Amino acid sequence: MPHPSNSCLRQPCQMDSCSLPHLEHASVRCSGGGEASRCSVQCHRGFTVTVLNGKRVAANQRKTELECFHGSWDRIVSCQPVDCGVPDESHVYHAIFSCPWGTTFGKQCSFTCGSPAILQGDSDRLVCLEDGLWSFPEAYCKIECPEVPQPPHSRLLTPQCLVSGHDIGSFCRFKCNPGFYVTGSLTRKTPRKYFKLECLREGQWEETGCEPISCPALPVVFQGMYTCTDGLYYDSCCTLQCLDQTENKKICCTKDGGWTAEFSMCRNLQGSCPPPQNLNSVEYTCQQGLDVGAACYPSCVVALDMDLHDPVALANGTTSDTLRHWMLPVKVQSIVCTGRMKWFPDPQLIHCIPSCEPFGGDGWCDTTNNRAYCQYDGGDCCPSTLSTRKVIQFGADCNQDECSCRDPGAEENKNRTASSDRGGGSGAAAGGAQ
Structure with missing residues (x-):
């Protein structure tokens, strides 16, 4: 029999164990012991598992498993409330949301209706639900x-x-x-x-x-001899004023766009218009004489090696040198001697500007035609008005913005504000009823 001092003492191995996890907003169930310990964590309704350290889990999970390894759990977790996020317009159109208590599970957000919408319904609140969605609104914002x-x-x-x-x-x-x-x-x-x-x-x-509706313009020969209550528009009445008031005549614009009568020239008018002066490089041919109703025809005086020019009427103070591309002057075919013994349009307002080249709309941007008077070259200088969407310059003589997209009707310019120098009107001399 062996001596007791020589015998071996059998002792069980000491295994490291994990402490029982304590989690808020969760139910924890554990089984086994020591290294074999396992715990099942179930977050309460409206809460999801958040991993603070260790093995990750899928997002938005309410349940997970913990395993003990060498005295430590394989992950450290907590249960955090579901966050619904700030509601957007898809929840309530035309609403403005306020969430002072937060946007997590169980919290409420209120809303007001942005003007001019008005609230329709009983409750102006949404509640964050356990699935991370906001409750269905019991009111809406209606625009009327x-x-x-x-x-x-x-x-x-x-x-x-x-x-x-x-x-x-x-x-x-x-x-x-x-x-x-x-x-x-x-x-x-x-x-x-x-x-x-x-x-x-x-x-x-x-x-x-x-x-x-407007009625036709009255004959130019009466320019300066009549007054109208509302221009040439419907229901406007124009009165011809003669030296002999018994000859005064009143005509009115009807709903059909016609005058109730025609003006006839005052009798016993004496005199004629003076010969029109050749001003601003414009000369006149007056084959009909200078009597009332006679017409003279303007033409531009240019050197043989210069481009063609057109006589146009410009607003008082505007010259051919100060004419801007957006101004739309009127070409003058003739001037007429009125019953006031004055020429209309006034020769002092008639200037010569370069004629339009006969190539508008040919696909080439011509600087001479890139202005309102020439319909902005038929759209050849703006990508949006070209089928090819590509501007091709004609020649290489571009100065400043002559080759740029100027057409105010083009897509490139629709959102631009009017330039500060656009306050001068069309550039044409006034010629309506007096």
């Missing part, structure tokens, strides 16, 4: 149009439009009064009398209206 405005010179054809609170997309129909037509339609072959206004998504009514 107020009572439709009455465009001048028109009649409302839709009686229900007299009240306020019109839904977006609704229409109100109108008819222009006699002598008036839908704005912009007078240039068509058949002008329109009827139009409708739509309630737009901004809560405002579409803008359009009626404009008066």
